[in-house]
Amino acid sequence: MYDIEKYYNARSVSEAAMLLMEHPEARIISGGSDVLIKIREGKMAGTSLVSIRDIEELKGIERKENGDIYIGAGTVFSHITANSVIRKYIPVLGEAVDQVGGPQIRNIGTIGGNICNGAVSADSVPTVFSYNSLLHIANAEGGRTVPVREFYLGPGRVDLHPGEVLTHVVIPRAEYEGYHGHYIKYSMRNAMDIATLSCSVVSKVNVSEKILEDVRITFGVAAPVPYRCTETETLLKGRKLDTSLYQELEESIRNEIHPRDSWRASKAFRLQIGGEIARRALIRTVELAEAELGGENA
Incomplete structure (x- = not known):
């Protein structure tokens, strides 16, 4: 059973905003894959809901x-x-x-x-x-x-x-033109599991000169909020793409992220995995840039 106090179905963004102002205790629901689970578990029992599922805009x-x-x-x-x-x-x-x-x-x-x-x-x-x-x-x-x-x-x-x-x-x-990205999710199962640690790398590469012109590295489950590794990004920008760069990337990431111990994985394990998946993700973005240039020259 779902313990829901009241349910409102908004037909426009303005109506949704109005309903949320009139009922400040209400929660927004669309697909319901998070909210309904929490209600069923009793964490949000008795909550009122404002549905935005039918708002086409x-x-x-x-x-x-x-x-x-x-x-x-x-x-x-x-x-x-x-x-x-x-x-x-x-x-x-x-x-x-x-x-x-x-x-x-x-x-x-x-x-x-x-x-x-x-x-x-x-x-x-x-x-x-x-x-x-x-x-x-x-x-x-x-x-x-x-x-x-x-x-x-x-x-x-x-x-x-x-x-x-x-x-x-x-x-x-x-923010996307000229960039290539790759996302790696590490989890205990290959499917139907949340991330133990995740990393998305977006980079801009000068392929002919083998220079990393720009890079952005963001982790999930590495800090209390999603974490951009700005120190590592600064270290790598403008650098030659060689073995030493990837080695420094791994070391810098492990010094910068702040994962915690949990039943899913220890902090030490997450630090080890963090450096590894960031390196793999950056390598893949470089490969994508090289492949695109090769296709253009074909």
Whole structure:
């Protein structure tokens, strides 16, 4: 049984914002893959819900004339993976969300829910961080835009005020054009498991000169919130792609991330894995850049 106090079905973003202002104790629900589980477990028993599932303006993906990519917060994972814009310009995001749960979850779970629940194990979030994404949030005053790096306030806490609804994840053209990305999720099982540790690397490579022009490295489950390794990024930018760079990458990552001990894995194990998956992810992004140049020259 689901102990739900009241259920409101919003038909527009403005109606959802109004309902949330009128009922500040209510929670937003779309796919329900997180909220309904918590209600059934008794953690949110007696909660009122505002459904945004039927709001069409929250669904879909569009590349604007200026090249910015808008992803509706209500877009389910399977639609992100299959979308032609994602596959052409930021395929790493589709690959990342394709590792969420199983097919049932990927057909109901949304990127907005994945971001707003504040879980550091969320598969979409490291890549959203590495692309310096912006979050468009609607409210009664018209709305605001928040860099995703400022959205996470602590474990399970995000910067979403009463009466607010996340409407779009925006990836600016300048943040993805010329970049390649790769996401690695380490978990105890190959499927249907949350991440023990995850890492998304996005890089821009000068293939002919073998120079790492830019790199962004974001971890999940390595700190209380999604963690950008800015110290390591600074260390690597502008460097020659050689064995010493990858060795320094591993060492720097292990000094920078702050995982914890848990029943899933020890801190020491996560530190060891962290350096390894960051190295593998960067190597893969370089391979993708080389393959693209090879295809252009063919």
